[in-house]
Amino acid sequence: MKKVLLAVLAVAAVSAVSAQDRDIQALYKKSCYACHAFGANGAPKTGAVDQWAPRMEKGMETLVTHVKDGFNTMPPKGLCFDCSDAEYKALIELMAAPQ
Numbered sequence: 001m002k003k004v005l006l007a008v009l010a011v012a013a014v015s016a017v018s019a020q021d022r023d024i025q026a027l028y029k030k031s032c033y034a035c036h037a038f039g040a041n042g043a044p045k046t047g048a049v050d051q052w053a054p055r056m057e058k059g060m061e062t063l064v065t066h067v068k069d070g071f072n073t074m075p076p077k078g079l080c081f082d083c084s085d086a087e088y089k090a091l092i093e094l095m096a097a098p099q
């Protein structure tokens with residue numbers, strides 16, 4: 001009986017991870033994408049590693065804080081009002097990576 005429960009938990013854990021992977025793309029499309037896909041208002045462009053490098057040097061914690069509080073013309077929360085810190089981090093990593 002215990003084995004069955006463990007198997008169920010393992011399956012649930014695996015599907016939670018893949019669901020989160022899908023979510024990040026979806027979250028990106030309906031929030032950060034609006035400005036970062038095209039570099040609107042001087043936003044570092046998604047996939048432009050050279051534009052993201054000086055930002056990444058500030059450290060992930062600072063960047064997540066800047067997303068939550070807003071940063072110059074970047075609006076607070078970047079249009080994702082229910083994103084968690086972990087999701088902001090994943091979104092930043094997605095945009096800073098070569099596409």
Ligand code: HEC
Nearest residue numbers: 031032035041042043055063066072073074078079080091
């Ligand atoms: C309405 C447009 C807009 C949206 C939507 C937006 N951004 Fe931005 N973002 C900007 C602009 C413009 C800048 C550049 C600000 C500057 O450097 O003056 C920026 C900068 C940033 C930076 C760099 C901050 C720093 O300290 O250098 C990060 C990280 C970032 N955005 C993450 C995100 C994330 C994550 C999302 C989605 C949840 C998002 N942005 C959505 C416009 C936007």
